[in-house]
Amino acid sequence: MNKMNNQPLILGIETSCDETSAAVVRGGTECLSNVISSQMDVHKKFGGVVPEVASRRHVERITLIIQKSLEEAKVKMEEIDAIAVTQGPGLVGALLIGVTAAKALAYATGKPLVPVHHIAGHIYANHLVEPLTFPLVALVVSGGHTELIHMDRHNHFRRLGKTRDDAAGEAFDKVARLMKLPYPGGPQIDRLAAQGEPTYDLPRAWLEPGSFDFSFSGLKSAVMNLMHNASQRGEEIRYVDLAASFQEAALDVLVEKSIRAVKETGVDQLVLAGGVSANSALRIRLLERCKEEGIRLAIPPLELCTDNAAMIAAAGTYQFLDGELADLELNADANLPLIK
Ligand code: KG4
Ligand code: ZN
Numbered sequence: 001m002n003k004m005n006n007q008p009l010i011l012g013i014e015t016s017c018d019e020t021s022a023a024v025v026r027g028g029t030e031c032l033s034n035v036i037s038s039q040m041d042v043h044k045k046f047g048g049v050v051p052e053v054a055s056r057r058h059v060e061r062i063t064l065i066i067q068k069s070l071e072e073a074k075v076k077m078e079e080i081d082a083i084a085v086t087q088g089p090g091l092v093g094a095l096l097i098g099v100t101a102a103k104a105l106a107y108a109t110g111k112p113l114v115p116v117h118h119i120a121g122h123i124y125a126n127h128l129v130e131p132l133t134f135p136l137v138a139l140v141v142s143g144g145h146t147e148l149i150h151m152d153r154h155n156h157f158r159r160l161g162k163t164r165d166d167a168a169g170e171a172f173d174k175v176a177r178l179m180k181l182p183y184p185g186g187p188q189i190d191r192l193a194a195q196g197e198p199t200y201d202l203p204r205a206w207l208e209p210g211s212f213d214f215s216f217s218g219l220k221s222a223v224m225n226l227m228h229n230a231s232q233r234g235e236e237i238r239y240v241d242l243a244a245s246f247q248e249a250a251l252d253v254l255v256e257k258s259i260r261a262v263k264e265t266g267v268d269q270l271v272l273a274g275g276v277s278a279n280s281a282l283r284i285r286l287l288e289r290c291k292e293e294g295i296r297l298a299i300p301p302l303e304l305c306t307d308n309a310a311m312i313a314a315a316g317t318y319q320f321l322d323g324e325l326a327d328l329e330l331n332a333d334a335n336l337p338l339i340k
Contacts, residue, residue, distance in 0.1 A: 008081040008320055011105075012313025013066065015098030016090025016118050017143070018049045020061040023309035024073035024080070028317035031128050032073035034310035037061050040184070047183045048173075051091045058097035066101065069309070077109055084316025087115035087326070088336030089144060095332035103328050114316040115326040117338050118307075119145055120157065122273040124315035125304040132298070135267040139258040141282070142274030143169035143184075146254075148212045148261045149338070154318035157338050160261050161212025168250060169276045171216035175223050175246050179239055189243045190279050196240030198248040200226060205253060212261055219249050247281055255285050262295050269296040278305040
């Protein structure tokens with residue numbers, strides 16, 4: 001490693017769900033390669049990710065993807081300082097493929113192994129565009145997580161709030177399913193909502209005053225009841241308007257709680273992270289609100305919103321610099337907590 005300027009070269013590996021990815025990142029910010037092989041088309045016909053199919057696909061692809069990431073980065077394995085891999089959370093069988101590949105590489109090369117939390121990765125996707133500035137609040141909105149995280153320095157996470165039931169992405173996917181839209185539902189709702197108006201009255205779960213927690217199951221049930229009642233009465237549902245109404249109800253809470261978290265903790269920056277960051281209305285709403293409030297906002301570019309290994313390598317860089325390494329006993333953990 002070039003110890004003079006702390007610019008380690010990290011190989012990242014990500015296989016937590018339905019993307020097989022490997023990447024090379026220098027110094028936590030400079031992405032030299034980020035190879036992603038999506039399995040979306042395979043799972044689409046089942047209406048969701050089938051864990052066994054995902055694992056098999058990862059096995060078939062992982063070696064090739066790692067090779068490709070080194071080739072594209074024009075880096076030899078000998079030059080890599082450490083191997084960072086998503087340890088969890090995610091589908092255990094899928095995670096295991098990445099963890100096993102990373103362990104095999106670490107064993108064969110003697111390189112250090114860095115176990116990375118998937119959500120830390122999503123936050124660090126922003127760091128690849130413009131360095132994170134601390135302290136910050138991150139709104140993490142993914143398929144499995146909805147959390148407000150406070151960070152006062154690299155690699156230190158404190159939770160302000162989290163969802164008590166469904167994650168935001170999960171709610172988008174479930175509502176899309178009710179509307180018989182194809183998987184993944186989030187982008188479909190986004191697309192429909194852009195053509196409609198929020199004319200249906202749906203609940204916002206603000207929870208107790210002062211709470212930074214979220215809840216989306218009531219909103220999902222309200223959509224379900226509304227559809228059920230309309231069909232009982234033989235009324236037609238305007239799907240574009242229902243999608244717009246659902247999306248607005250979800251975003252109202254996500255955006256306002258994030259703004260309040262920034263103000264109450266007195267931080268300088270709000271960072272958006274996770275798959276739902278791709279939502280066009282969420283991006284616009286946050287941009288507008290942060291401008292009004294004078295808050296610095298970091299939004300990942302669309303290609304870094306979905307799962308990728310560059311974000312894992314970026315997060316892994318700071319764990320590596322902190323000496324947070326794993327040995328070859330490392331195991332995948334489907335429920336790995338971000339905050340120990
Ligand atoms: O971050 P991610 O890959 O999931 C986890 O790591 O858990 O995010 C996937 C989620 C899915 O629920 C998907 O529907 C949602 O992100 N998503 C969106 C959009 N694009 C992806 N949700 C709303 N609007 C979008 N444009
Ligand atoms: Zn993810």
